[in-house]
Amino acid sequence: MLKIDNLVCGYGRMQVLENVSLEIGAESVGLFGPNGAGKSTLISATMGMIKPWKGSIEFNGESLLGKETYQMARLGIALVPQERELFPGMSVEDNLMLGAAYIPHAQAKSEQQIEKVFTLFPILKERRKQYAGTMSGGQQRMVAIARALMSDPKLLILDEPSLGLQPSIVAEVFDVLKELKKTVSILVTEQNVRESLKAIDRGCVLENGKIVLEDSADGLKTNPYVLKSYLGL
Amino acid sequence: MAHSKKAIPWIIAGAVGVIGIFLWKPTVLVYGVQRAGLYASIALPMSLTSGILHIVNLAHGELLMVSAYITYTLALLLGLDPLLALIPTMLVMAIVGFILYELTIRKALKGPELNQLILTFGIGIALSQIITLIYTNQTRKLHLDYVSASMTIGETSFGIWDFTFVALSILMTIGIRMFLSRTKLGKAAVAVGQNPKGASIVGIDVQKTYAMVFTISVVLVGIAGSFFLTRQSLFPSVGSPFTMKSFSLIAMAGVGSISGVLYCSLALGIAEAIINGIPHMSGWSDIVFFLIIIITIAVRAKKTRKI
Ligand SMILES: Nc1ncnc2c1ncn2[C@@H]1O[C@H](COP(=O)(O)OP(=O)(O)OP(=O)(O)O)[C@@H](O)[C@H]1O
Ligand SMILES: [Mg+2]
Numbered sequence: 001m002l003k004i005d006n007l008v009c010g011y012g013r014m015q016v017l018e019n020v021s022l023e024i025g026a027e028s029v030g031l032f033g034p035n036g037a038g039k040s041t042l043i044s045a046t047m048g049m050i051k052p053w054k055g056s057i058e059f060n061g062e063s064l065l066g067k068e069t070y071q072m073a074r075l076g077i078a079l080v081p082q083e084r085e086l087f088p089g090m091s092v093e094d095n096l097m098l099g100a101a102y103i104p105h106a107q108a109k110s111e112q113q114i115e116k117v118f119t120l121f122p123i124l125k126e127r128r129k130q131y132a133g134t135m136s137g138g139q140q141r142m143v144a145i146a147r148a149l150m151s152d153p154k155l156l157i158l159d160e161p162s163l164g165l166q167p168s169i170v171a172e173v174f175d176v177l178k179e180l181k182k183t184v185s186i187l188v189t190e191q192n193v194r195e196s197l198k199a200i201d202r203g204c205v206l207e208n209g210k211i212v213l214e215d216s217a218d219g220l221k222t223n224p225y226v227l228k229s230y231l232g233l
Numbered sequence: 234m235a236h237s238k239k240a241i242p243w244i245i246a247g248a249v250g251v252i253g254i255f256l257w258k259p260t261v262l263v264y265g266v267q268r269a270g271l272y273a274s275i276a277l278p279m280s281l282t283s284g285i286l287h288i289v290n291l292a293h294g295e296l297l298m299v300s301a302y303i304t305y306t307l308a309l310l311l312g313l314d315p316l317l318a319l320i321p322t323m324l325v326m327a328i329v330g331f332i333l334y335e336l337t338i339r340k341a342l343k344g345p346e347l348n349q350l351i352l353t354f355g356i357g358i359a360l361s362q363i364i365t366l367i368y369t370n371q372t373r374k375l376h377l378d379y380v381s382a383s384m385t386i387g388e389t390s391f392g393i394w395d396f397t398f399v400a401l402s403i404l405m406t407i408g409i410r411m412f413l414s415r416t417k418l419g420k421a422a423v424a425v426g427q428n429p430k431g432a433s434i435v436g437i438d439v440q441k442t443y444a445m446v447f448t449i450s451v452v453l454v455g456i457a458g459s460f461f462l463t464r465q466s467l468f469p470s471v472g473s474p475f476t477m478k479s480f481s482l483i484a485m486a487g488v489g490s491i492s493g494v495l496y497c498s499l500a501l502g503i504a505e506a507i508i509n510g511i512p513h514m515s516g517w518s519d520i521v522f523f524l525i526i527i528i529t530i531a532v533r534a535k536k537t538r539k540i
Contacts, residue, residue, distance in 0.1 A: 047434070073436035085431035087424050098424055101417070102436035147435065 001025055001185050002046070002077075002155055007055035009045050016041045018209040019055070024155065028181035030196050030217075031189040032230060033206035039189040040082055042206070043159050047072050047079055059155070074103055078153035082160050084144040088133025092124055095132045095143055099150030106152040117146045120176050138165045145173070149180070156180065158188040162195065174199045193230040197221060205230075254507065261510040262503065263391045269502025270398030274460065276479035276494050277405045278453035284489030285426035285446045286342065288349045291476055292333075292357035296451055298472030299360050300326050300458025305373055305467060315375060319459040323452050330451025334444045342443065357476065361469045374466040394464065401460055402495060405453060409491050412449075422446050426489065481526040487533075501525060 002024040010016040016038045031039050044050045048069045057064040087095050100110035118125040121142045132143055162170040177199035190196040203220045205213040220226045254262050279293045303325050307318035341352045380394040412419040425432040425442045433439050486493030501522055508518040
């Protein structure tokens with residue numbers, strides 16, 4: 001589905017990613033790493049928000065290089081950004097409907113899709129008329145995930161979905177992801193390795209712009225390096 | 234609406250004031266409303282750009298002037314009434330707007346605000362210089378019979394043509410609001426105005442939206458320009474005071490508030506007409522205009538700070 005090959009990129013003259021290769025099929029992949037490792041940068045490059053210096057990115061055999069972010073969305077890649085990027089002055093419902101309105105294959109079935117999304121996040125149904133900007137941080141994160149799902153994506157990318165959420169909500173979010181991975185490919189970056197392991201099939205560790213480790217979820221659970229650096233054991 | 238209760242005393246005060254003015258000098262009310270229509274028709278398109286693209290277009294008044302000259306030329310060359318020449322003028326203004334966006338504004342949007350101000354300020358100067366080169370500084374005017382139509386009620390008589398500006402501003406308000414709430418492009422524009430990055434993530438072509446909104450706003454100010462020509466003499470700097478006035482109205486109404494521009498224009502138009510209605514005071518009208526704006530903005534800044 002998504003194939004990133006030898007990607008090099010950065011900001012200005014500062015290089016962040018060094019020959020990163022990552023392939024995602026019909027599965028759920030976790031991307032771990034410390035702050036500043038380049039996780040968000042990798043996502044920005046995939047979404048066409050920054051230009052790769054070298055390497056290639058393909059989605060279902062089609063090169064994504066030179067495409068704009070909105071084109072990625074229409075190809076079926078939905079993003080839940082680290083900063084959420086909601087429309088603060090619109091209701092929750094309007095935010096969600098916008099998730100589908102400009103995606104040709106999702107537009108027609110947005111009414112059914114929103115009902116599905118409301119079953120995943122009942123709180124959003126209750127708060128459908130509330131301005132997104134007045135929701136709590138955790139609720140806004142749910143709106144961002146729900147909005148991404150409205151586009152009925154082939155690939156769902158989540159950048160640190162558990163950031164700033166209380167533990168019970170974190171568990172809830174990963175339960176949702178676990179459910180979603182049956183029908184959609186997922187790439188999720190996380191600090192919370194422990195919780196996310198239950199929602200992924202495979203994981204990579206990115207450090208200083210390089211992928212230093214790649215293994216199945218079960219493999220990661222027993223890997224001494226992961227145990228020490230990321231699970232704090 | 235949450236504001237409606239708070240607004241009641243204001244509405245009552247406004248109504249009492251209006252009745253008072255009407256008893257004192259009915260024409261003041263008429264001219265105030267007419268002036269408000271003119272200001273609002275010019276400021277509304279600018280409000281659209283500042284609300285969605287978040288830039289202050291300091292060439293706005295010059296675009297009004299350019300459109301008036303284009304209408305003037307078409308009217309003379311083709312022997313058309315300016316209100317018929319309006320249609321080809323809109324087309325020319327759409328091209329002007331689109332080219333301006335693609336060649337200049339687009340590149341400045343990513344830059345710092347100061348660059349945008351300098352850029353649009355420069356565009357304004359360039360436009361008025363180009364017009365000076367072509368048409369010289371000589372004033373131009375079309376003489377139209379219908380603009381001097383007047384009406385007499387009781388003992389007062391007043392010009393009625395300027396009510397077209399009132400109609401124009403109301404139509405523009407309705408049009409812009411329908412555009413933003415009903416059309417696909419308009420809804421995209423609202424989303425882009427609130428969060429361009431979020432908009433691109435949901436599949437909205439942000440660049441295209443910016444280009445269309447800017448072009449639409451230039452066409453709208455072009456329409457105002459054609460109407461402007463029916464009433465006013467043209468000279469190359471005739472538009473520049475309207476940049477400042479429009480900008481002030483938007484600052485007073487709150488960026489992005491379409492109906493706010495209408496109300497603020499009404500308040501300022503009537504205030505100006507009152508000043509002009511007092512003998513020997515007419516020179517004060519601009520001072521009062523900006524004084525009211527400064528007070529409103531200061532009061533609002535204080536209110537927001539409290540929250
Ligand atoms: N817009 C930017 N301009 C310049 N440098 C940036 C920009 N965004 C990120 N960086 C730098 O790139 C490096 C990688 O940042 P990135 O946001 O990709 O890290 P991350 O792995 O997502 O970290 P976190 O877990 O904190 O979100 C950091 O050193 C950061 O300072
Ligand atoms: Mg990040």
